Amino acid sequence: MAFSHLSHLECGWCGSERGADALRNLCPECGKPLLARYDLAAVRAAVRPQDVAGRAPDLWRYHELLPVTAPEAVVSLGEGMTPLLPVPRYGERIGLPGLLMKDEGLLPSGSFKARGAAVGVSRAAELGVERLAMPTNGNAGAAWALYGARAGLAATVVMPVDAPEITRRECAASGADLHLVDGLISDAGRIVGELVAASGGRVFDASTLKEPYRIEGKKTMGLEIVEQLGWTPPDAILYPTGGGVGLIGIHKALTELRELGWISGPLPRLVAVQAEGCAPVVEAFDHGERVTRAWEKASTVAFGINVPKPLGDFLILDALQETSGTAVAVTDAELLAELGEVTALEGAFVCPEGAAAFAAARRLRASGWLREDDRVVVLNTGAGLKYPETVPVDAPVLPADGRLA
Ligand SMILES: *Cc1c(COP(=O)(O)O)cnc(C)c1O
Numbered sequence: 001m002a003f004s005h006l007s008h009l010e011c012g013w014c015g016s017e018r019g020a021d022a023l024r025n026l027c028p029e030c031g032k033p034l035l036a037r038y039d040l041a042a043v044r045a046a047v048r049p050q051d052v053a054g055r056a057p058d059l060w061r062y063h064e065l066l067p068v069t070a071p072e073a074v075v076s077l078g079e080g081m082t083p084l085l086p087v088p089r090y091g092e093r094i095g096l097p098g099l100l101m102k103d104e105g106l107l108p109s110g111s112f113k114a115r116g117a118a119v120g121v122s123r124a125a126e127l128g129v130e131r132l133a134m135p136t137n138g139n140a141g142a143a144w145a146l147y148g149a150r151a152g153l154a155a156t157v158v159m160p161v162d163a164p165e166i167t168r169r170e171c172a173a174s175g176a177d178l179h180l181v182d183g184l185i186s187d188a189g190r191i192v193g194e195l196v197a198a199s200g201g202r203v204f205d206a207s208t209l210k211e212p213y214r215i216e217g218k219k220t221m222g223l224e225i226v227e228q229l230g231w232t233p234p235d236a237i238l239y240p241t242g243g244g245v246g247l248i249g250i251h252k253a254l255t256e257l258r259e260l261g262w263i264s265g266p267l268p269r270l271v272a273v274q275a276e277g278c279a280p281v282v283e284a285f286d287h288g289e290r291v292t293r294a295w296e297k298a299s300t301v302a303f304g305i306n307v308p309k310p311l312g313d314f315l316i317l318d319a320l321q322e323t324s325g326t327a328v329a330v331t332d333a334e335l336l337a338e339l340g341e342v343t344a345l346e347g348a349f350v351c352p353e354g355a356a357a358f359a360a361a362r363r364l365r366a367s368g369w370l371r372e373d374d375r376v377v378v379l380n381t382g383a384g385l386k387y388p389e390t391v392p393v394d395a396p397v398l399p400a401d402g403r404l405a
């Protein structure tokens, strides 16, 4: 029986098709992202939801719906099957007592970027890549550098100088070829593009959505949420959106599960959460547009969602439309306050991006868009530990023989 039922690649914009057996970047016809397609009839015949239940608790349990064709090609650090935790004390406070948090902070490298890296690096190595290059806001570069090391691949990473410092150190520790740029991720992207073009095919461009397989790793968040709820989708999923790969991936997962007949009924309403300092998706959604305009002077403490012009904007906006979802922007002050509140009430040290999604849950409950009895899942996309500077500490130092009273 086939390990993967990958069949071909299809452009998300113009629909043109390509074989999946060679290295690919963007659609050669229109320059938009290519998406992996599977022979879902074959998957349906080969596996049932109850078969998946008995497999190892990592994202490779969904291997029929992943692009890596040989089990030996899997490069893993044990990623996947993160907890779907009730957050009742916090939920009670914002009027959503049944609120759930999918905590991606427990993954290798401390962010959900590990999912995209595990699948993307495995597939790149399977197709013969020896060196990859990518621009990043930090977490993706760290994850790809670490998984690259695991796979024996060389990685060139370019990130803004003000990206979270720990992510630099992760790249350095993995032996990646690291470069800092005094600019934004879009500037890093141009630099990587020029390197790749000059390399004559020796360096593979692994930028967000410029290769088709990172999204396949990220879609496993959607597969896991549904499996963890007993193969019933929730009513709404809130996702902190930068490049939007996670949201596009969750939507893709839900669509594939519906085509498989593993779930039925309406899909969960998807919510793209952004920071007010960088909200191109919210702006486009509010104006009913299908693509974004590049956001000027993008800036937010939630670094992972500081993406001025996502390449897959139309896929994000389509997912919001198709699921009757919405897009919400919150301020840095709001998300930092929420970070403190979630952590103090629930003991889960969430990241600023995850905190933005919690702040959006509060707003959407207050506006009535979310109802009290809705089953709502918030994605905490990374560990608060990766952003120590977001939490001020005011603790006096006592002398060695000091006392508190
Ligand atoms: C990259 C990142 C995001 C945004 O992810 P996309 O799927 O690219 O929108 C959110 N949170 C964290 C912690 C990230 O590292």
Ligand SMILES: [Zn+2]
Pocket: 011, 012, 013, 014, 015, 016, 027, 028, 029, 030, 031, 032
């Ligand atoms: Zn195309």
